[in-house]
Amino acid sequence: MSDGAARLQRVFAEAGRPLFVPYVMGGFPDLAGSHAQAVALAKHADVLELGIPFSDPLADGPTIQAAGQRALDSGTRPEDVIEIAASLRAGPPVVLMTYVNTILAAGERAFFEHAARAGVAGVIIPDLPVDEAGPVREAATRAGIAIVLLAAPTTDEARMAAIGRAAEGFLYCVSVTGVTGGDVTVGDELRDFIDRARRHVQVPLVVGFGVRTPDHAAQIGEIADGVVIASQLIRLYDEAASPEDGEKALDAYAASIVEALDRVPA
Amino acid sequence: MSEIPTRFGPYGGRYVPETVIGALDELEGAFSEHAEDATFQAELEGLLGSYVGRPTPLYRAKRLGERYGIEKLYFKREDLCHTGAHKINNALGQVLLARRMNKGRIIAETGAGQHGVATATAAALLDMQCCVYMGRTDMQRQRLNVVRMRMLGAEVRPVDSGTATLKDATSEAIRDWVTNVRDTHYVIGSAVGPAPYPEIVARFQAVIGVEAREQILAEEGCLPGAVVACVGGGSNAIGIFRGFMDDAEVELVGVEAAGHGLETGEHGAPLAEGSPGVLHGSLSYLLQTPEGQVSEPHSISAGLDYPGVGPEHSHLKDSGRVRYTNATDKEALDAFKACSEAEGIIPALETSHALAAIGRESSRLVGPVMVCLSGRGDKDVDQAGAAMGLDV
Ligand SMILES: Cc1ncc(COP(=O)(O)O)c(C=O)c1O
Numbered sequence: 161m162s163d164g165a166a167r168l169q170r171v172f173a174e175a176g177r178p179l180f181v182p183y184v185m186g187g188f189p190d191l192a193g194s195h196a197q198a199v200a201l202a203k204h205a206d207v208l209e210l211g212i213p214f215s216d217p218l219a220d221g222p223t224i225q226a227a228g229q230r231a232l233d234s235g236t237r238p239e240d241v242i243e244i245a246a247s248l249r250a251g252p253p254v255v256l257m258t259y260v261n262t263i264l265a266a267g268e269r270a271f272f273e274h275a276a277r278a279g280v281a282g283v284i285i286p287d288l289p290v291d292e293a294g295p296v297r298e299a300a301t302r303a304g305i306a307i308v309l310l311a312a313p314t315t316d317e318a319r320m321a322a323i324g325r326a327a328e329g330f331l332y333c334v335s336v337t338g339v340t341g342g343d344v345t346v347g348d349e350l351r352d353f354i355d356r357a358r359r360h361v362q363v364p365l366v367v368g369f370g371v372r373t374p375d376h377a378a379q380i381g382e383i384a385d386g387v388v389i390a391s392q393l394i395r396l397y398d399e400a401a402s403p404e405d406g407e408k409a410l411d412a413y414a415a416s417i418v419e420a421l422d423r424v425p426a
Numbered sequence: 427m428s429e430i431p432t433r434f435g436p437y438g439g440r441y442v443p444e445t446v447i448g449a450l451d452e453l454e455g456a457f458s459e460h461a462e463d464a465t466f467q468a469e470l471e472g473l474l475g476s477y478v479g480r481p482t483p484l485y486r487a488k489r490l491g492e493r494y495g496i497e498k499l500y501f502k503r504e505d506l507c508h509t510g511a512h513k514i515n516n517a518l519g520q521v522l523l524a525r526r527m528n529k530g531r532i533i534a535e536t537g538a539g540q541h542g543v544a545t546a547t548a549a550a551l552l553d554m555q556c557c558v559y560m561g562r563t564d565m566q567r568q569r570l571n572v573v574r575m576r577m578l579g580a581e582v583r584p585v586d587s588g589t590a591t592l593k594d595a596t597s598e599a600i601r602d603w604v605t606n607v608r609d610t611h612y613v614i615g616s617a618v619g620p621a622p623y624p625e626i627v628a629r630f631q632a633v634i635g636v637e638a639r640e641q642i643l644a645e646e647g648c649l650p651g652a653v654v655a656c657v658g659g660g661s662n663a664i665g666i667f668r669g670f671m672d673d674a675e676v677e678l679v680g681v682e683a684a685g686h687g688l689e690t691g692e693h694g695a696p697l698a699e700g701s702p703g704v705l706h707g708s709l710s711y712l713l714q715t716p717e718g719q720v721s722e723p724h725s726i727s728a729g730l731d732y733p734g735v736g737p738e739h740s741h742l743k744d745s746g747r748v749r750y751t752n753a754t755d756k757e758a759l760d761a762f763k764a765c766s767e768a769e770g771i772i773p774a775l776e777t778s779h780a781l782a783a784i785g786r787e788s789s790r791l792v793g794p795v796m797v798c799l800s801g802r803g804d805k806d807v808d809q810a811g812a813a814m815g816l817d818v
Contacts, residue, residue: 215588215719216597216705219443219604225587237717260441261704265718287441287704312445314607319447337445338605 161328164281165306165363167253168329171206172364172385178421179206179386180377181366182393182414183257186210186244187236188227193403195244200407201393202251204414209284209388210248212241212258219286221341223391227398238262238271242278249279255308255329257284260296268299275305282306282329290323297326313337313353317360324360331361333384335369341391344370346379354383374420381424389417430454432621435744437737440620442600442707449607454622456527461629470522477551478508478518480633484641484796489768494785498794500650501771502638502666504801509544511774511801512634512662517544517613519630521552524611531610532556535599537564537592537658538729538776539571540801541615546580548613556580559599561590564728570805589722592658592732596706616659617736620707624736628664634798635669642796651792652677655800656780657697657750658729660736662800667748677749677792680739681783683725684752692724696735697743697750710737726755726809727775729801753782759813761785762803774801775810 161169172179182201186194202208213231217224238258245254256275263271263285275283283305288296290309297307306329311320314337323331333354335344344350350367357365367380368388377387396413400406432438440450460466474480482503491499504512517534524532532549535558536542542558549556558575562584565572575582588594596618603612617627642650653670655663657680670676685693693699696711703712705720713721713733725731742748753761758775761782766772773781777800784797803810 216593218597218600218706221601229587232719259704261712261714261718261720263718264703264709265714265716286443287707289440289442289444289447291447292439292441310444312443314445314448316448319444334443334445337607339601342605 162301162306163304165328167281168207168306169363171253172330175206176426178381178384178424179366180204180414180417180421181207181209181386181388183209183211183388183390185213185224185227185231185394186241187213187231187234188394189230190234191236191240191244195247196403196407197397197410198244198248200410201414202248203411204418205252206386208248208252208254209257210241210245210254212238212256212262214259214262217259219339221339221391223341223394227394238266239274242274242280245275245280246278253281254279255282255284256280260285260288263296268296272300272303272305276303280305282308284308284310284332286310290326293326308332310334311357313349317356320356320360324362327361327363330364330366330386331357332388333357333365333367335367335371338369340369342370343372344376346376351383374416377417378420378424381421430458430622430625434738434741437702437710437740438621438624438708440707441704441709442620443604445604446607450620450622452527456523457622457626460523460526466522466526470519473518474515474633478514479506481637482506484638484645487769490765493764493768494788496784496788496791496793496795499784500642500794500796501799502634502796503799504634504662505771505773505799509540509547510804511540511544512631512665513541513544513615514547515633515665516615516627516630516661517541517548520611520613520626521545521548521554525552525554527611529609529611530555531606532613533559533599533602533610534613534615535559535592535595536615537595537731538727538774539564539568539575539805540729542582543571543574543578545613546575546578549580550578557602558582559585559595559602561585561592561595563590564592567809568728568805569808592728593720600706616661617664617738618659618706618708618734624708624738627661628668628738631661631665632668634662634665635667638666638796639669642794646794649673649676650794650796652679653796654679654681654780654784655798656681656730656776657735657739658732658776660739662798664736664738666798671747678747679783680748680750681780682750682752683727683730683779684754685724687754688752694723694725694730694732695752696733697739698752702740705734708737710740711735711743726758727779729774729776730779751783753779757782757786759810762810763814772803773799774803775806777801
């Protein structure tokens, strides 16, 4: 097991409740602004997900697309986002979220070595399914970083088994058949999907995509080991009157999510 | 069952969200099953004959040949296909396949609008719901095709992200597919995308090359010296090249869009100026920044205004089997005019790039020279007319 995977799994083992995994788009609206959001959220986060903006994010809906575009327009480079991770190393483990071309362009080895020096524990790559992960994974493992795989409601038993064999750190369960920014329904379909994942996957299960409210978090907390919240945080920050108000809104919202997760029966 | 490659050399693959992997497997299974199924083949061939108008003629373009100083110049007349371009060969095949897979909804991306029109046509014919994503910039420069799609009963959804052109429309179509994958088939319009798309599109387009080879042998008693085609995503090119791939003596030439000139950085020539990277699900040559952000391309022709290219072309470039060159906006416009005047055939602006390269390289090309006349230029009359100073 990579050092990053071990660090991630330790957080789950020690939390005693489902984890809160907030997302920050690195460089949105600019580097300083995203750093401030990350600091505000890190106070409540069990794991922090830090996005590297990409020009063509296929798995993302309008909110994250627009945030990523603004990050790129403000001149954000992947190394800037990795520097944000480095500045947060005293806090909860950081997992980067990046599309595969960013890693290929940097060179697998250089990318993961840089991320490892910044203390990054894992990397989520939404356009790198398990069958294509080989070479990227090797470079990550050598640098001590976990590749956090994704599973979707459309993932069948055979693929889930393959994902289970390769999963490390945690498994990112995509709650909906769709892109980010929608609205999750915690119903039979999601429950069946999580059951299927449990049967094949040993690592903790974290649910993301379309999670917006403390109620969503509590309902998901009953079936999974954590929740990722992304688009909703971006909306909150973006709608605030000033950056300071935005940070305050994130702080209050994050506290309400943690409170909801605290109430989930063990 | 026929083997469907996932990679061409190192290129290709499936760099897409996990959500659609199951659908790619299903598509691969359906294609291998039906591609060799006699009833499917009979249905497709029947429609290609009676509906599309295949085989398309091989025409000797004497006057343009004279202008260019080429004794024997042949056009493979894909412009005479129903709807006006080669795109229908693939659209019809894929929509038939979608029906076999019991998908009731069809989506597509389009740049020039030719693929959108072809898909909307096939969907109308086979009574399926159809939604086409098109960049707003392209909707303006290819207005005629927007109207055609709507008349055919398709919904055209404008895309405003990025430069509002083909790349952005493709990204949006993929997002729709990720969301509606259970009942929707994505009819990709070129030999791009995650496996098995590049191979499926190439096989549906290979009819161009198969016919062309027989026709030139019947006409000339010999193979062509060179076969030339424009390359956007690369579907008309791979379609005609596949007929001659094993004929080592036939030079294959692909022509990318040089836009305002390669030196300006404003072009659509990833094979000339790009480097391997991942866009829209496959690894291939790509116009990108050193950080791996996809660059914004430029071409006067919407169908070539794309920063990527099909993975098989990347492999054919590296292997040297195909030589890739390019033509600027201006050269393409000149060829558009020359072909219209000399032959009474108004070619698509995309196709005009292939003609321009032939004109420029006439002294080094070995004859007979064959070009894939991929489409007709009705859709381009506003744009080309304005550039030519005509009162339109
Ligand atoms: C007439 C015509 N030729 C060529 C192309 C370029 O596509 P491809 O490279 O896939 O043939 C298009 C695309 O819209 C087209 O309409």
